[in-house]
Amino acid sequence: xxxxxxxxxxxxxxxxxxxxxxxxxxxxxxxxxxxxxxxxxxxxxxxxxxxxxxxxxxxxxxxxxxxxxxxxxxxxxxxxxxxxxxxxxxxxxxxxxxxxxxxxxxxxxxxxxxxxxxxxxxxxxxxxxxxxxxxxxxxxxxxxxxxxxxxxxxxxxxxxxxxxxxxxxxxxxxxxxxxxxxxxxxxxxxxxxxxxxxxxxxxxxxxxxxxxxxxxxxxxxxxxxxxxxxxxxxxxxxxxxxxxxxxxxxxxxxxxxxxxxxxxxxxxxxxxxxxxxxxxxxxxxxxxxxxxxxxxxxxxxxxxxxxxxxxxxxxxxxxxxxxxxxxxxxxxxxxxxxxxxxxxxxxxxxxxxxxxxxxxxxxxxxxxxxxxxxxxxxxxxxxxxxxxxxxxxxxxxxxxxxxxxxxxxxxxxxxxxxxxxxxxxxxxxxxxxxxxxxxxxxxxxxxxxxxxxxxxxxxxxxxxxxxxxxxxxxxxxxxxxxxxxxxxxxxxxxxxxxxxxxxxxxxxxxxxxxxxxxxxxxxxxxxxxxxxxxxxxxxxxxxxxxxxxxxxxxxxxx
Numbered sequence: 001x002x003x004x005x006x007x008x009x010x011x012x013x014x015x016x017x018x019x020x021x022x023x024x025x026x027x028x029x030x031x032x033x034x035x036x037x038x039x040x041x042x043x044x045x046x047x048x049x050x051x052x053x054x055x056x057x058x059x060x061x062x063x064x065x066x067x068x069x070x071x072x073x074x075x076x077x078x079x080x081x082x083x084x085x086x087x088x089x090x091x092x093x094x095x096x097x098x099x100x101x102x103x104x105x106x107x108x109x110x111x112x113x114x115x116x117x118x119x120x121x122x123x124x125x126x127x128x129x130x131x132x133x134x135x136x137x138x139x140x141x142x143x144x145x146x147x148x149x150x151x152x153x154x155x156x157x158x159x160x161x162x163x164x165x166x167x168x169x170x171x172x173x174x175x176x177x178x179x180x181x182x183x184x185x186x187x188x189x190x191x192x193x194x195x196x197x198x199x200x201x202x203x204x205x206x207x208x209x210x211x212x213x214x215x216x217x218x219x220x221x222x223x224x225x226x227x228x229x230x231x232x233x234x235x236x237x238x239x240x241x242x243x244x245x246x247x248x249x250x251x252x253x254x255x256x257x258x259x260x261x262x263x264x265x266x267x268x269x270x271x272x273x274x275x276x277x278x279x280x281x282x283x284x285x286x287x288x289x290x291x292x293x294x295x296x297x298x299x300x301x302x303x304x305x306x307x308x309x310x311x312x313x314x315x316x317x318x319x320x321x322x323x324x325x326x327x328x329x330x331x332x333x334x335x336x337x338x339x340x341x342x343x344x345x346x347x348x349x350x351x352x353x354x355x356x357x358x359x360x361x362x363x364x365x366x367x368x369x370x371x372x373x374x375x376x377x378x379x380x381x382x383x384x385x386x387x388x389x390x391x392x393x394x395x396x397x398x399x400x401x402x403x404x405x406x407x408x409x410x411x412x413x414x415x416x417x418x419x420x421x422x423x424x425x426x427x428x429x430x431x432x433x434x435x436x437x438x439x440x441x442x443x444x445x446x447x448x449x450x451x452x453x454x455x456x457x458x459x460x461x462x463x464x465x466x467x468x469x470x471x472x473x474x475x476x477x478x479x480x481x482x483x484x485x486x487x488x489x490x491x492x493x494x495x496x497x498x499x500x501x502x503x504x505x506x507x508x509x510x511x512x513x514x515x516x517x518x519x520x521x522x523x524x525x526x527x528x529x530x531x532x533x534x535x536x537x538x539x540x541x542x543x544x545x546x547x548x549x550x551x552x553x554x555x556x557x558x
Contacts, residue, residue: 037379037381037468037470037471038468038469039378039379039414039424039466039468040466040467040468040469041428041429041430041452041464041465041466041467042429042464042465042467043429043432043462043463043464043465044114044463044464044465045460045461045462045463047115048114048115048116048463048465049108049115049116049117049118050086050088050108050116050460050461050463051460052118053088053090053106053460053461054459054460055070055071055088055089055090055091055455055456055457055458055459055460055461056090056091056092056093056101056102056458057070057091057457057458058091058092058093058094058099058131059458060094060099062211062221063214063221063222063223064094064206064208064211065204065206065211065223065224065229066131066153066181066206067223067458068223068393068394068457069133069183069203069260069393069437069457070089070091070132070133070437070455070457070512071089071090071091071132071133071134071437071438071455071457071512072089072133072134072135072437072438072440072455072510072511072512072513072514073086073087073088073089073135073438073440073453073455073461073513073514074086074087074135074137074438074440074442074453074513074514074515075087075440075442075444075453075514075515075516076137076146076148076514077110077146078107078109078123078145078146078161078164079109079145079164080144080145080146080164083109083110083111083112083446084110084442084443084444084516085107085108085109085110085116085119086107086108086110086116086444086453086461086463087105087106087107087108087135087137087148087514088105088106088107088108088455088461089104089105089132089133089134089135089150089438089455089512090102090103090104090105090106090132091131091132091458092104092129092130092131092132092152092153093131094131094208101129103120103125103126103127103128103129104125104128104129104130104131104132104150104152104157105120105125105128105132105135105148105150106118106120106125107119107120107123107125110444112446114444114445114465122165123164123165123166124165124166124167125159125166128157128159128168130150130152130153130154130155130157131152131153131154132150132151132152132153132157133151133152133153133182133183133512134150134151134182134183134184134185134438134511134512134513135148135149135150135151135185135512135513135514136148136149136185136186136187136507136508136514137149137514137517138187138196138484138486138488138507139196139484139485139486140158140187140195140196140198140239141160141243142194142195142484142485144485145161145162145163145164146161147159147160147161147166148161148166149185149187149198151182151183151184151185151200151201151512152182153181154179154180154181155170155176155178155179156170156175156176156182156185156200157170158170158173158175158176160173160243169243172243172244173243173244173245174237174244174245174246174247175198175237175245180202180205180232181202181203181204181205181206181232182200182201182202182203183201183202183203183259183260183512184200184201184259184260184261184262184277184278184508184512185198185199185200185201185262185508186198186199186201186262186263186264186275186507186508187486187488187507187508188264188273188275188488188489188506188507188508189273189483189484189488189489189537190236190238190272190273190289190293190294190295191238191292191293192271192272192293192483192489192537192538193239193241194241194480194482194483194484194538195239195240195241195484196239196484196486196488196507197236197237197238197239197245197293198236198237198239198245199234199235199236199237199262199275199508200234200235200236200237201234201257201259201260201261201262201277202231202232202233202234202235202257202259203226203231203232203257203258203259203260203280204226204229204230204231204232204257204258205229205230205231205232206229210229212224212228212229214228216394216396216397216399216400217396217399217400220396222394222396223393223394225281225314225393226258226280226281226314227281230257231256231257231258231259231279231282232257232258233249233252233253233254233255233256233257234249234252234255234257234259234262234277235247235249235252236248236249236251236252236295238293248294251287251294251295251296251297252287252295255285255297256279256282256283256285257279257282258279258280258281258282259277259278259279259280260278260279260280260315260316260317260371260511260512261277261278261315261316261317261318261333261334261373261508261509261510261511262275262276262277262278262318262508263275263276263318263319263320263506263507263508263509264276264488264489264504264506264507264508265320265329265331265504265506266489266491266504267286267288267329267346267350268288268350270289270291271535271537271539272289272290272291273289273489273537274286274287274288274289274295275287275289275295276304276318276320276331278315278316278317278318278333278334279312279315280314280315280316281312281313281314282312282315283299283300283305283306283312284299284304284305284306284312284315284333284342285297285299285304285305286298286299286302286304286305288350298350301350302350302351302352303344303351303352303353303354304331304344304352307339307340307342307354308354313333313335313336313339313342314335314336314339315333315334315335315342316333316334316335316336316369316370316371316373316511317333317334317370317371317372317373317374317389317438317439317509317510317511317512317513318331318332318333318334318342318373318509318510319331319332319373319374319375319386319509319510320332320375320504320506320509321375321384321503321504322384322501322502322503323375323383323384323386323415323419324345324383324417324418324419325417325418325499326345326419327500327502328345328346328347328348329345329346329504330343330344330345330346330419331343331344331345331346331352332344332361332373332375332386333373334369334370334371334372334373334388334511335365335369335370336369337366337367337368337369337392337397337401337404338366338367338401338404339366340356340357340361340362340363340365340366341356341361341362341365341370341373341388342354342356343355343356343359343361343362345419355419358419358420359419359420359421360413360420360421360422360423361386361413361421361423364411364413364423365388365411367403367404367405367408368388368390368408368411369390369391369392369393369408370388370389370390370411371389371390371391371436371437371438371439371511372387372388372389372436372437372438372439372440372454372455372510372511372513373386373387373388373389373439373510373511374386374387374439374440374441374509374510374515375387376441376450376515376520377450377473377520377521377522378412378414378449378450378466378468379414379468379471379522380448380449380468380471380472380473380522380523380524381415381471381522381524382496382498382499382501382521382522382523382524383415383417383501383522384415385412385413385414385415385421386412386413386415386421387410387411387412387413387439387441387452388410388411388412388413389410389436389437389438389439389454389511390408390409390410390411390436391406391407391408391434391435391436391437391456391457392404392405392406392407392408392435394406405433406435407433407434407435408433408434408435408436409426409430409431409432409433409434410429410430410432410434410436410439410454411423411424411426411430412424412430429462429464432462434454434456434459434462435456435457435458435459436454436455436456436457437455437456437457437511437512438453438454438455438510438511438512438513439452439453439454439455439510439511439513440452440453440510440513440514440515440516441453441515441516442515442516443473443475443516443520444463445465448471448472448473448475448520448549448550449466449468449471449473449520450466450516450520451463451464451465451466452464452466453513455513470525471522471523471524471525472522472523472524472525472526472527472549473520473521473522473523473549474494474520474521474523474529474532474547474549474550474551474552475518475519475520475521475550475551475552476492476494476518476519476521476532476534476551476552476554477518477551477552477553477554478490478492478505478518478534478554478555478556479553479554479555479556480536480537480555480556481555481556481557481558482536482538482540482556482558483536483537483538483556484537486505486517487505487517487534487536487537487556488505488506488507488517488537489504489505489506489537490504490505490534490535490536490537491503491504491505491534491535492504492505492519492532492533492534492535493531493532493533493534493535494521494529494531494532494533494547495529495530495531495532496523496524496526496529496530497526497530498524501521501522503519503520503521505517505519523549526549527548527549528546528547528548528549529546529547529548529549530545530546531543531544531545531547532544532545532547532552534554536556538556540556540557542554542556542557
């Protein structure tokens with residue numbers, strides 16, 4: 001760790017556009033021209049001040065299921081100083097253990113020079129004790145600062161931010177009346193009233209008393225897979241606008257649980273946020289907003305629920321974005337080893353087409369177990385690339401499955417245009433083997449390109465600085481007024497000489513982690529974006545012409 005290596009990748013200059021949708025068998029590879037640039041990632045974990053962090057699984061020899069699943073992390077600006085901070089989930093220990101439990105979260109303040117200083121104590125988080133898994137960050141009370149929702153093994157936590165100091169308010173907010181294993185969570189304004197609502201994705205019905213004995217090799221106990229446990233349906237909460245939430249889970253009860261990934265989107269373009277859910281060994285779900293904040297589940301009829309053979313896969317993390325010239329969103333879902341990463345492109349009329357194989361992501365992803373999964377324009381060439389953070393759950397997996405390893409390398413797929421990707425050579429930091437879980441991106445050092453944070457189960461965090469040159473970008477910082485203050489649910493479009501790029505400001509993505517909220521658009525060598533359009537959740541539109549590269553801050557007009 002600490003050394004940087006050069007990774008060469010072919011980057012696309014669009015000479016030909018293939019815009020058709022269809023099955024894997026009727027799509028043709030586009031003719032593309034290529035130029036070569038150097039993509040450089042440097043592991044700066046130690047020098048950035050994150051080297052002392054260690055995730056705690058609580059393992060004590062009994063192979064309890066939750067020990068394999070943590071944890072997430074990500075980025076926020078907790079003190080509203082314009083500099084991104086890092087939030088890491090520490091995990092926890094079980095009540096039967098005498099080992100001292102770490103704080104559920106550790107918070108590191110961004111100094112502004114690319115380094116961080118731990119402020120867990122000063123921010124009020126040092127005494128927070130729970131077996132934590134994931135985080136979502138949003139200004140749920142519209143008071144200008146970033147609040148945190150923590151999913152956990154028993155009670156979830158809502159951390160209200162008051163001027164950079166957090167208070168745990170889940171009970172008084174109406175979120176603390178049950179004990180379930182929760183994993184994914186999504187803030188979204190489902191009813192477009194300007195207040196962010198909350199979806200909580202639950203996993204399985206596990207407690208120490210319900211632990212099941214599983215084995216893979218001989219009579220030695222191994223970690224179970226989720227098939228052995230009952231799933232728990234998700235819950236949905238409507239924000240009342242007074243700091244409290246009201247549960248309205250009727251449309252979610254009775255549906256498959258075992259949720260590990262979830263994100264908001266507007267797949268049908270009607271201006272109302274929808275919700276997609278990735279389930280582990282259960283069918284995936286697509287909740288279509290009925291334009292009133294209620295949902296109908298359409299996973300099967302949309303084609304998103306199963307793989308091309310009609311089989312449910314082990315869904316982990318996911319992300320969504322426009323990655324080709326069709327202008328339609330593609331959903332990417334991380335899966336278990338032996339299962340391709342899911343690649344579902346919206347073909348229109350509510351139908352998604354599975355195209356993992358034709359995208360050239362499918363085959364390289366087969367040996368890996370993908371948890372963290374995110375889209376970002378790492379080379380700033382104007383299209384979204386895909387990063388998959390991988391790691392298995394069973395240390396002895398190599399004894400029962402040939403070619404599958406416990407520790408795995410991260411994969412980076414470069415977007416070559418036309419919906420095709422090429423995997424980068426596993427060199428430098430990409431050659432490191434780890435038991436990766438959460439992954440998130442942000443331009444933490446404010447140099448205009450997306451950097452990467454990866455968490456490891458029972459291990460350290462890793463901060464990879466993106467040193468790719470050359471390239472310009474445009475970061476769009478949004479502040480809502482009649483819409484929610486974070487601008488979640490906004491659609492942002494940027495036009496360059498390469499065409500239009502689009503980002504949806506979403507809640508939720510990857511695995512249990514929080515990306516930078518502000519959209520980042522690669523401009524290549526262009527110093528100016530021709531046009532910028534922001535479609536706010538309330539339906540209003542802001543347009544700017546000839547926008548210089550850098551950062552632009554836009555406030556919704558009341």
